[in-house]
Amino acid sequence: MREATKIIPVREQIADQLRSDIISGELAPTTKLNEQQLANRFGVSRGPVRDVLLQLTKEGLLVAKNNCGVSVNSVLDPSMQELMIDIRRRIEVFAISQLKGKLTEMDFAELEDILVRLQDAFDAQEFNEVTKADIDFHRYLVHAAGGDELTNLWYPIVLRMRMNYKRISKPKDCVDEHRAILDALKANKINVATTALRANIK
Amino acid sequence: MREATKIIPVREQIADQLRSDIISGELAPTTKLNEQQLANRFGVSRGPVRDVLLQLTKEGLLVAKNNCGVSVNSVLDPSMQELMIDIRRRIEVFAISQLKGKLTEMDFAELEDILVRLQDAFDAQEFNEVTKADIDFHRYLVHAAGGDELTNLWYPIVLRMRMNYKRISKPKDCVDEHRAILDALKANKINVATTALRANIK
DNA sequence: TTATTGTCCATTGTTAACAATTTGATGGCG
DNA sequence: CGCCATCAAATTGTTAACAATGGACAATAA
Numbered sequence: 001m002r003e004a005t006k007i008i009p010v011r012e013q014i015a016d017q018l019r020s021d022i023i024s025g026e027l028a029p030t031t032k033l034n035e036q037q038l039a040n041r042f043g044v045s046r047g048p049v050r051d052v053l054l055q056l057t058k059e060g061l062l063v064a065k066n067n068c069g070v071s072v073n074s075v076l077d078p079s080m081q082e083l084m085i086d087i088r089r090r091i092e093v094f095a096i097s098q099l100k101g102k103l104t105e106m107d108f109a110e111l112e113d114i115l116v117r118l119q120d121a122f123d124a125q126e127f128n129e130v131t132k133a134d135i136d137f138h139r140y141l142v143h144a145a146g147g148d149e150l151t152n153l154w155y156p157i158v159l160r161m162r163m164n165y166k167r168i169s170k171p172k173d174c175v176d177e178h179r180a181i182l183d184a185l186k187a188n189k190i191n192v193a194t195t196a197l198r199a200n201i202k
Numbered sequence: 203m204r205e206a207t208k209i210i211p212v213r214e215q216i217a218d219q220l221r222s223d224i225i226s227g228e229l230a231p232t233t234k235l236n237e238q239q240l241a242n243r244f245g246v247s248r249g250p251v252r253d254v255l256l257q258l259t260k261e262g263l264l265v266a267k268n269n270c271g272v273s274v275n276s277v278l279d280p281s282m283q284e285l286m287i288d289i290r291r292r293i294e295v296f297a298i299s300q301l302k303g304k305l306t307e308m309d310f311a312e313l314e315d316i317l318v319r320l321q322d323a324f325d326a327q328e329f330n331e332v333t334k335a336d337i338d339f340h341r342y343l344v345h346a347a348g349g350d351e352l353t354n355l356w357y358p359i360v361l362r363m364r365m366n367y368k369r370i371s372k373p374k375d376c377v378d379e380h381r382a383i384l385d386a387l388k389a390n391k392i393n394v395a396t397t398a399l400r401a402n403i404k
Numbered sequence: 405t406t407a408t409t410g411t412c413c414a415t416t417g418t419t420a421a422c423a424a425t426t427t428g429a430t431g432g433c434g
Numbered sequence: 435c436g437c438c439a440t441c442a443a444a445t446t447g448t449t450a451a452c453a454a455t456g457g458a459c460a461a462t463a464a
Binding site for chain 1: 420424
């Protein structure tokens, strides 16, 4: 039997695109979003667009005012940013502690694929793709440990953090750091992986 | 001029009611929710109901399957519950550290009101109301410190934690603990407040 | 008997029209 | 000249009809 081909719902595609636009800075903070315009852009009606806007608002990327529409949220002030980093670290450290000895060869292969994407995107100077691969790597681990439950808690935090970075500071380090995390996981050295992970989240 | 009467949007009312039903256990885990039935119950159309179901799904109270509707989420396994407690503590400790010296007389009056509600609900053995007042107390502090941003991160965690408790174990302690927190805040003794807060979150 | 396929029904996903609300502008009045 | 009330345009909130999807059940063939 062939590998199941993944069906991606319309709403999810729209959400992904908007998230991408926001964290890439294409949609700047305080930009107002019009439901009808978005509906036209994606070739759907306002219904699904409304759903997506609601979701992104819950995720903290957008802010909504009653009967006044939504706009792109502003960057976090430093103390909140610090809190977010701390919470994200706790979640991911928790994740790999739960994963000790649980990861299969298939998991490792998947993570290797993501690292390849990361490297390729870096070589091509596609920084948006670098960001996506970076997030995918971490999400894979979080999801493997805590499922949708934990991922839903973790994801908005990452997105909010990313909104604050205009661009990846040192993409090269980014690749190396993830390599270190993966190698440590493969060797089942959780302490090493934890240290590498904490160094990567900043 | 008359005091501004607070307008509570339809969606919010529906969301509050459903959250209440879920936390109180009236809607047991794995219960499937039908959009049309809910629409009839609240006397609105499916649109707003869909919006609410999406939100509660984001909050982790419900789980959704494509084209298959939503159902009430199950309780957390112990390790996740522990992580949630840890993160919630971190957020609330952050909140009161930010609030040092910032709370006004009006804030204290508001918090006193909530404590009265808590005491009354306890006296009347209205455990649902006890839970609501309890949450309101903490939410007031979190919101005062971090606004909607922090509240949106914090709230789902609290809700998920509450789903795991069938009932308040010792309502009397609950009142005393919140009294201790408020008194410490009034005296601007952040260390004391932090200790009391950490003892209350469990 | 058992596995497969086809049909039906219940439910969700989507759409477009309608109602309600906010904003900004315009004009009269102090 | 500035301020407030009133009105119009634009935008969101809501509704109900329509399309599409998934699951259950029965019929068929091996």
